[in-house]
Amino acid sequence: MERRRLCLFAACWVVYSICPPFPSHDSFWAVPVAESILLRGDTDIDEYVSRTPPAATYTMECVPPHQPAIRFPKGSCPGRWYSYFPVSVSIFALPVVAALKVSLPAIRQLPLDFGPFRHPVLRAFLAGDLFASNVVVQSLAASLYAALAAALLYGLLRRFLPPRPATAFALAFAFGTPMWSIASRGLWQHGPLLLLLLIVFDMLLRARDGKPEIIDYVSLPLAAAFTIRPTAALWVAAITLYVAACYRNRLPRYLAWSLPVAAPWFAYHLLTRHSLLPLYFHTFADYSAAAVSSGLAAQLFSPSRGLLVFSPFLLFPAVGFLIAMRRRWLFPLAPLAGVVVALHAILVAPWSPGHCYGSRYYADTLPVFALFLAPAYDAWKALNAPRLRFALAACFWACVAASVLIHARGATASAVHEWNSTPANVDLAPARIWDWRDPQFLRGL
Numbered sequence: 001m002e003r004r005r006l007c008l009f010a011a012c013w014v015v016y017s018i019c020p021p022f023p024s025h026d027s028f029w030a031v032p033v034a035e036s037i038l039l040r041g042d043t044d045i046d047e048y049v050s051r052t053p054p055a056a057t058y059t060m061e062c063v064p065p066h067q068p069a070i071r072f073p074k075g076s077c078p079g080r081w082y083s084y085f086p087v088s089v090s091i092f093a094l095p096v097v098a099a100l101k102v103s104l105p106a107i108r109q110l111p112l113d114f115g116p117f118r119h120p121v122l123r124a125f126l127a128g129d130l131f132a133s134n135v136v137v138q139s140l141a142a143s144l145y146a147a148l149a150a151a152l153l154y155g156l157l158r159r160f161l162p163p164r165p166a167t168a169f170a171l172a173f174a175f176g177t178p179m180w181s182i183a184s185r186g187l188w189q190h191g192p193l194l195l196l197l198l199i200v201f202d203m204l205l206r207a208r209d210g211k212p213e214i215i216d217y218v219s220l221p222l223a224a225a226f227t228i229r230p231t232a233a234l235w236v237a238a239i240t241l242y243v244a245a246c247y248r249n250r251l252p253r254y255l256a257w258s259l260p261v262a263a264p265w266f267a268y269h270l271l272t273r274h275s276l277l278p279l280y281f282h283t284f285a286d287y288s289a290a291a292v293s294s295g296l297a298a299q300l301f302s303p304s305r306g307l308l309v310f311s312p313f314l315l316f317p318a319v320g321f322l323i324a325m326r327r328r329w330l331f332p333l334a335p336l337a338g339v340v341v342a343l344h345a346i347l348v349a350p351w352s353p354g355h356c357y358g359s360r361y362y363a364d365t366l367p368v369f370a371l372f373l374a375p376a377y378d379a380w381k382a383l384n385a386p387r388l389r390f391a392l393a394a395c396f397w398a399c400v401a402a403s404v405l406i407h408a409r410g411a412t413a414s415a416v417h418e419w420n421s422t423p424a425n426v427d428l429a430p431a432r433i434w435d436w437r438d439p440q441f442l443r444g445l
Contacts, residue, residue, distance in 0.1 A: 181410025320376030415444025
C-alpha cells in the first residue's frame with residue numbers, strides 16, 4: 001500500500017508541477033507573507049506595497065493603531081498593511097519558501113539561460129526574487145500539497161476498496177475535480193483545507209478501527225482548518241458533536257488539543273488586527289431563499305460554474321450516499337458527513353466564485369465524495385446482471401474521462417481563465433455563467 005501510495009503521490013506531483021501557473025489575486029499575498037515571516041519575523045506587507053499590481057489591491061487591508069482592520073481604504077494607510085486573506089495559508093507556504101531560499105543560490109549556478117528560462121518571471125525566480133515570481137512559487141507549493149492530498153485520498157479509499165479500484169478512483173479525483181484545476185494551481189485556501197480535512201478523516205477512521213486514543217488529536221488539524229477558511233466551522237461543529245456522542249470520555253482531551261492552534265491564532269489577531277477574528281471572517285452574504293436557490297443552481301448545474309458539469313462523475317458518490325444511508329454504512333459518521341456537505345452547499349450558495357475555473361467552492365468537500373464511492377462500488381459489484389454492470393461501468397468511466405478533459409483545460413489553457421474577463425467581467429455580468437454558447441471549459445478551442 002505504501003509503495004502504491006508513494007507512486008501515486010509522485011505521479012500527481014510531476015503532472016501538477018509541469019502545468020503552467022496562472023495568476024490569482026486572491027492568493028497573491030500567500031508567498032510574500034511567508035517570505036516576510038521567514039526574513040523579518042512579521043506578517044505585515046508594508047515592504048511590498050509599492051510593488052503591488054493595481055489588480056491585487058483589493059486583497060490588502062490597513063490596520064490603524066488600536067483600531068480594527070479596514071479593507072483597502074482610499075489614500076494612505078495610517079498604520080500597517082496586511083493581507084486580507086487568512087495568514088494560515090502563508091504558514092503552509094513557509095516550508096516551500098524556506099527550501100527555495102536555500103536551494104536557489106545553487107540552482108542559479110546551472111546553465112539555464114535558454115528557452116523558457118528566459119521568461120521574465122522564471123528569470124526573477126532563478127534570481128531569488130520570490131515576489132516577482134509569485135505565481136511560480138505558488139504553483140510549486142500548491143502542487144506539493146495537492147499531490148499529498150491525492151495520496152491521502154488513496155489511503156482513505158483503500159480502507160474500503162481493493163488496491164486497483166482505490167488507485168483508479170484516487171486518480172479520478174486527482175485529475176477530474178478541482179484538485180487539479182484549482183487546488184494544484186495556486187495557494188488558494190482550498191488546497192490546504194482539503195489536505196487538513198483528509199487528515200481529519202484519516203484520524204477519525206483510525207479511531208473507529210480500534211485506536212480510540214487518536215480522537216484526542218483530531219482537533220489539531222480541525223482547528224487549523226478553521227483558521228484557513230470559515231466554512232470549516234461546519235466540520236468543527238459536526239465532528240465535535242460526533243466526539244461528544246461516540247467518545248464522550250475523550251471530549252475534554254479533544255477540546256484541549258485544539259488550544260495549541262486556536263490560542264496562538266486568536267492571540268495573533270488580537271495583537272495585529274485588534275479583533276479576535278480577522279476581517280475576512282466578518283463578511284456575510286444574502287441568505288434569502290431566492291439568493292440561496294439561484295446560487296445553488298448556478299454552482300451545481302451552470303455551464304461555467306456547475307460542479308456536476310465540470311465533474312459529472314460526482315453523481316455516482318451521490319448515489320453512494322443513498323446506498324450508505326439504506327445500509328447504515330459507516331454509521332453515524334457517513335450521515336453526518338452528508339449533512340455537512342448539504343449545509344456547505346447552502347452556506348456557499350449566495351457567494352459568487354469570482355474569477356476562477358469551475359466550481360471552486362466544492363474543492364473542500366471532495367473527501368466526502370470520495371468516501372461515498374465505496375458503497376456505490378460495493379453495490380455495483382453485488383449486481384447479478386452483467387450487462388447492467390457493464391453499462392454502469394461504461395457510464396462512470398465516460399463521466400470520469402469527460403471530467404479529466406475538462407479539468408485539464410483549467411490546469412493548462414490560459415484561454416479558459418481569460419473567459420473570466422472577456423467579453424465582460426464575470427463579477428459584473430454574472431449571467432454569463434449560464435451562457436451555453438460560451439461555456440468556460442470550451443473557450444479557446
